[in-house]
Structures are given as C-alpha cells and as structure tokens.
Amino acid sequence: MESISSLLTVAITTSPTPSSPSTELISSVIESFRLHCPELAATRVIVVFDTFDRIAAQNRLKSGSASPEVAQHYSAYKENVKSLVLREYVNDSEHGHDLQQATATAEFGSPHDENNSVELSITHTPDRHVTFIEPVARLGFGLAVRSALRVVETPYVWVQQHDWALVADIPLQPLLEVMHSSSAEANTDTPKPIKYISFPSIRMLRYAISDCVNSYPALRTLTATLKDDFPSSSQPDVKVPLTPLFFWFDKPHLASTEHYLSRVFPTRLAMRRGEFIEDKIGQRARGQMKDGEWGKWATWLYYPDEGRELCLRHLMGRTWRGGEGGLVGKYQKGT
Numbered sequence: 300m301e302s303i304s305s306l307l308t309v310a311i312t313t314s315p316t317p318s319s320p321s322t323e324l325i326s327s328v329i330e331s332f333r334l335h336c337p338e339l340a341a342t343r344v345i346v347v348f349d350t351f352d353r354i355a356a357q358n359r360l361k362s363g364s365a366s367p368e369v370a371q372h373y374s375a376y377k378e379n380v381k382s383l384v385l386r387e388y389v390n391d392s393e394h395g396h397d398l399q400q401a402t403a404t405a406e407f408g409s410p411h412d413e414n415n416s417v418e419l420s421i422t423h424t425p426d427r428h429v430t431f432i433e434p435v436a437r438l439g440f441g442l443a444v445r446s447a448l449r450v451v452e453t454p455y456v457w458v459q460q461h462d463w464a465l466v467a468d469i470p471l472q473p474l475l476e477v478m479h480s481s482s483a484e485a486n487t488d489t490p491k492p493i494k495y496i497s498f499p500s501i502r503m504l505r506y507a508i509s510d511c512v513n514s515y516p517a518l519r520t521l522t523a524t525l526k527d528d529f530p531s532s533s534q535p536d537v538k539v540p541l542t543p544l545f546f547w548f549d550k551p552h553l554a555s556t557e558h559y560l561s562r563v564f565p566t567r568l569a570m571r572r573g574e575f576i577e578d579k580i581g582q583r584a585r586g587q588m589k590d591g592e593w594g595k596w597a598t599w600l601y602y603p604d605e606g607r608e609l610c611l612r613h614l615m616g617r618t619w620r621g622g623e624g625g626l627v628g629k630y631q632k633g634t
Contacts, residue, residue, distance in 0.1 A: 499600065
C-alpha cells in the first residue's frame with residue numbers, strides 16, 4: 300500500500316464551546332492521537348470551524364444558540380486553534396502567514412430557494428497538508444463533514460469531532476489495509492465490504508451480543524456470518540477484529556471518501572442545515588439494515604477483546620469549561 304499520509308486525511312469539526320478561547324479540548328484530542336495512533340497526528344488535516352446562529356442568554360449549542368461570552372470568544376478560539384494545528388501538523392505556528400485562500404459554497408435543500416446555501420472561506424498551506432474551512436453561517440455537523448469531504452484528496456478519511464479522545468491503541472495501517480483489500484475483493488462470490496469503521500465507546504462495549512443486535516434475527520445472522528479477525532498484509536502477526544455495525548455514528552470513524560459522499564450525501568437534499576448525520580442518515584441506515592440491506596452501507600465496529608476494550612471517551616465539549624492537568628489523563632481509564 301501507499302503511505303498513510305497519501306491514503307488518509309483527518310477531518311476535525313469544531314464549533315463554539317464554553318471553554319473558548321482555550322484550545323485544551325482539541326489539544327487533548329491531538330494528544331490522544333500521539334499516544335494511541337501517532338499516524339493521525341502526521342496526516343493531512345482539515346479543520347471545519349462551524350459557528351452559531353444566534354446569541355442567547357444561555358448556551359444551546361446543539362441547536363445553534365451561544366451565550367454572549369461564548370460568542371465573544373469564538374473568533375479568538377478559531378485563531379488559537381489555527382496556531383495549534385499548524386504547530387502540531389507542520390511544526391510552525393507562524394505558517395499561517397503563508398496560507399492560500401479559496402472560496403466554496405455549501406448548498407442544501409431545494410435549489411429553487413436562493414437562501415439555501417452558505418458561503419465558505421477556505422485557507423490552506425501551499426501543499427494542502429493543513430486546511431481550514433470557515434462558513435459565514437452555521438452549517439451543523441452534517442454539512443460541516445460534507446464541506447470537508449469535498450476538499451479531501453485521499454481515498455480515506457478519519458472524521459473527528461472535537462470532544463472525542465482515543466483511550467486505546469488503534470492499528471491504523473492494518474485497518475486501512477483491510478478496507479483496501481475489501482474493495483479489491485468486491486467482485487468475489489463472498490465479499491465482506493468494509494467502507495466505514497467506528498470504534499467502541501462506553502455504550503458500544505460487547506456490541507455484537509447486545510440487545511440492539513440480538514433482538515433482530517437478520518442482524519444476528521449477519522453478525523454470525525461476517526464477524527471476523529481480518530489479516531493484515533504488512534503485519535502478519537496482527538489481526539483486525541471487526542463486527543458488523545448496524546448504524547452510522549457521528550463519533551470518530553474511518554471511512555471511504557467516495558462511499559461517504561455517494562451514500563450519505565448523494566444530493567443537496569440529503570442533509571439540511573443544522574442536522575447531524577446519525578440523527579438523519581443513521582436511523583435510515585439502521586432501518587434498511589434490518590431489511591437486509593447492510594451491504595449498501597458496509598459499516599463495521601472495531602472489536603478488540605470481543606468488544607471488551609474501550610477505545611473512545613467523550614469529553615463533553617458542550618458543557619466542559621476546562622480544568623487542571625488536561626483531559627486525556629483524566630479520561631484515560633474509563634472514569
């Protein structure tokens with residue numbers, strides 16, 4: 300295979316948080332990359348800075364309302380994150396002076412309504428190793444991800460929300476290899492397509508034997524048929540344990556860029572402004588999977604130690620206000 304840096308782009312979505320203008324939240328995510336999957340701190344990276352719709356007395360960040368304090372600090376937060384990412388990914392916090400500029404549009408809904416679009420400002424390093432996307436109005440997670448995918452130049456993407464940290468080692472190269480191999484084997488008689496891989500959070504432990512699988516005969520059968528330890532071509536001693544996943548989650552995941560765009564965002568009608576993928580597409584996908592159409596989604600869960608090993612920890616960005624000692628150590632062991 301090619302190098303990971305030529306195969307994969309990390310797409311980070313961020314938005315107003317009570318901890319602004321501190322970058323400790325994203326710093327903790329990047330620190331977790333370095334601890335548990337160093338390749339994610341060396342790939343190309345795209346950061347989408349979503350924004351708020353309105354200023355209100357209290358934060359309702361998921362619905363687009365920001366308090367005056369959060370709104371006031373957001374511009375400084377964006378500049379701080381840019382400096383952080385440039386320092387971490389190109390080892391140069393001053394590289395921002397050399398950023399090149401472009402524009403794009405995030406369209407949605409009916410094409411007959413001229414208000415159904417948001418203008419995007421895009422800046423990037425000359426080699427496009429680091430890219431920043433800033434909308435003039437709120438996108439929501441779904442359109443933020445689509446905006447990043449449209450500038451991704453690699454066949455795979457790691458989608459990362461700003462408040463999920465890794466807490467276990469992730470074998471990124473073997474994961475990419477099994478995804479690549481599944482594409483090469485797509486025309487065989489017994490394919491196991493692998494287009495999307497999520498990772499266990501606390502509620503996903505022992506997923507293969509959970510009620511959301513066992514309660515449905517079709518899902519039980521798919522799990523018994525497809526769940527496997529997949530071989531790695533470059534690391535023969537490494538097996539990649541995967542079990543079918545019957546949902547499309549927003550939490551950190553690895554996916555085929557082309558599959559993402561064609562399956563989740565086939566038209567501008569697929570996602571409205573402000574929507575989350577798992578709320579809109581995840582429910583639809585699960586319904587189709589129950590009817591036997593899992594293969595069109597090809598979603599998997601990384602499943603070390605038969606699903607007993609926790610890989611992700613939610614840092615609760617909408618409520619966290621910062622604290623001493625960073626977040627990675629605090630959340631490292633499942634507290």
